[in-house]
Amino acid sequence: MRKSFGDAIADDLRYALKACIGEENFIDMQPNKSNNYCCGGGGGFLQSGFPEERRGYGKIKDDQIKETGATYVIAGCHNCHAQIHDLSEHFGGGYHVVHFWTILCLALGILSPKERAYLGPDLKKVNVFHDEIEVFEV
Amino acid sequence: MAETAIKLGGKRKPNLLDELREMLPQGNLNLCLTCGLCSSGCPSSSFDDMDPRKFLRMLSLGMDEEILASRWPWFCSMCQRCSRVCPMQIDIPQMIYKLRQKVPRSERPKGILHSCDAALANESLSAMGTSPEDFEWIVNDVLEETQTDQPEFKDLEAPLDKEGAHFLVNQNSREPMTEPDEMVPLWKILHQVGASWTYPKTAWAAENYCLFMADDEGWEHITRKAAEVTDKLGCKIFLNTE
Numbered sequence: 108m109r110k111s112f113g114d115a116i117a118d119d120l121r122y123a124l125k126a127c128i129g130e131e132n133f134i135d136m137q138p139n140k141s142n143n144y145c146c147g148g149g150g151g152f153l154q155s156g157f158p159e160e161r162r163g164y165g166k167i168k169d170d171q172i173k174e175t176g177a178t179y180v181i182a183g184c185h186n187c188h189a190q191i192h193d194l195s196e197h198f199g200g201g202y203h204v205v206h207f208w209t210i211l212c213l214a215l216g217i218l219s220p221k222e223r224a225y226l227g228p229d230l231k232k233v234n235v236f237h238d239e240i241e242v243f244e245v
Numbered sequence: 246m247a248e249t250a251i252k253l254g255g256k257r258k259p260n261l262l263d264e265l266r267e268m269l270p271q272g273n274l275n276l277c278l279t280c281g282l283c284s285s286g287c288p289s290s291s292f293d294d295m296d297p298r299k300f301l302r303m304l305s306l307g308m309d310e311e312i313l314a315s316r317w318p319w320f321c322s323m324c325q326r327c328s329r330v331c332p333m334q335i336d337i338p339q340m341i342y343k344l345r346q347k348v349p350r351s352e353r354p355k356g357i358l359h360s361c362d363a364a365l366a367n368e369s370l371s372a373m374g375t376s377p378e379d380f381e382w383i384v385n386d387v388l389e390e391t392q393t394d395q396p397e398f399k400d401l402e403a404p405l406d407k408e409g410a411h412f413l414v415n416q417n418s419r420e421p422m423t424e425p426d427e428m429v430p431l432w433k434i435l436h437q438v439g440a441s442w443t444y445p446k447t448a449w450a451a452e453n454y455c456l457f458m459a460d461d462e463g464w465e466h467i468t469r470k471a472a473e474v475t476d477k478l479g480c481k482i483f484l485n486t487e
C-alpha cells in the first residue's frame with residue numbers, strides 16, 4: 108500500500124471484500140491504509156531469528172486487531188499471514204488469518220473442504236462446495 | 246590570545262555518513278529537524294535502546310562503531326512509515342539497507358542468508374529449494390485431483406509456460422511445498438473471470454530473500470530472471486502474488 112500502489116488499491120480491496128462479506132461485517136483497523144502499522148513480518152524479520160523483537164514489533168498490530176473485535180483478518184502476503192498468525196497464537200487473540208482468495212471463493216460458493224485450512228470452526232461448514240470431499244488433518 | 250591560530254591537524258577520516266550521504270536530499274543530514282516524527286511512528290523504536298532519529302544522530306556524530314555493532318538494522322521491517330511522515334524526505338530504510346550491506350555476507354542472519362542462497366541455487370529461484378520439475382508435478386497433481394473431485398471445474402487450468410498468456414503469475418514456494426490446496430482458490434478465481442494466465446516453469450518462486458539480505462546482486466538476479474521469462478513467454482502483465 109504505502110510502498111507501491113497507494114490508498115487507491117486499498118479502497119479497491121475494501122470494495123471487493125465488502126461485496127463478499129457485507130458492508131456491516133467489515134471493520135477497519137485504526138490507523139489504516141497508508142497510515143497503518145506494518146505487522147513486522149516483512150523485511151526479513153520473520154526469518155532473521157529475533158522472535159522477541161519481532162513479536163514486540165507486532166504487538167502494535169495485535170492490539171489494533173483486538174481493538175476491532177474482528178474474528179478474521181485478511182493478510183496481504185505470506186509474510187503478513189505467517190506473522191499475524193503467530194501474533195494471534197502468541198498473544199492469545201485467537202483471531203483467524205486468511206488470504207483474500209479464501210473469502211472470495213467462499214462467497215462465490217466454490218470453496219471445497221480442502222481449501223479451508225485457515226477458516227475457523229464457525230465458517231468451516233458454511234456454504235461448502237462438494238461437502239463429500241474428505242480432509243485428513245495432519 | 247594565541248600568537249597564531251590553532252589549526253586542527255590531520256585529515257578527517259571518511260566515515261559512514263560520507264558513504265550514506267548520496268541518499269540524503271542535498272547530501273545534508275543537517276536537514277533533519279530532529280522532530281522525532283520518524284521515531285514516534287516506528288514500531289521498532291526502543292529495541293536495543295535505538296530508534297530512527299537516534300540512529301541519524303549517531304550517524305551525524307560519527308558514532309560509526311556503535312552503529313555497525315548494533316543489531317537494530319535487522320529490526321527494521323523496511324515499512325517506510327518513518328520516511329512517509331518525515332518533513333525533510335529523509336529515507337531512513339534506504340540507509341538501513343546500506344547498513345545491512347556493511348555486515349559481511351556470511352555474518353548476516355542465517356535464516357535469511359540460507360533462503361537467499363537456496364533461491365540462487367535453483368532455476369525456480371525457490372527459497373525452499375523446490376525444483377522446476379517438482380513444481381510442475383505438484384501443480385498438475387493438484388489440478389487433476391480438483392478436476393476430478395469438483396466436476397464443475399473439469400476445465401480448470403493451471404498452465405505452465407503457456408506462450409502469449411496475458412498474465413504471468415508467480416507463486417510463493419510455501420503453497421506447493423506445504424499446503425498445495427491453497428493454490429486452488431486462486432486458480433478458480435482466474436478461471437471464473439476467464440483470465441488468460443500462466444505460471445512460468447522457471448523463476449516461478451515469488452519470494453525474494455536476497456532483497457532482505459541486502460544482496461544487490463542476488464536480488465537483481467532473481468528479479469531479472471522473472472522479467473526475462475515474462476518477456477520470453479510474451480506475457481503482458483507480471484502478476485506478483487507475494
Ligand code: SF4
Pocket residue numbers: 276277278279280281282283284297298301327330331332333334335
Ligand atoms: S522525521 Fe525526518 S526530520 Fe524528523 S527526526 Fe525523523 S528524520 Fe529527522
Ligand code: SF4
Pocket residue numbers: 283286287288289290297320321322323324325326327328337338
Ligand atoms: S522503515 Fe524501519 S525505521 Fe522506518 S518506521 Fe519502518 S521499521 Fe521503523
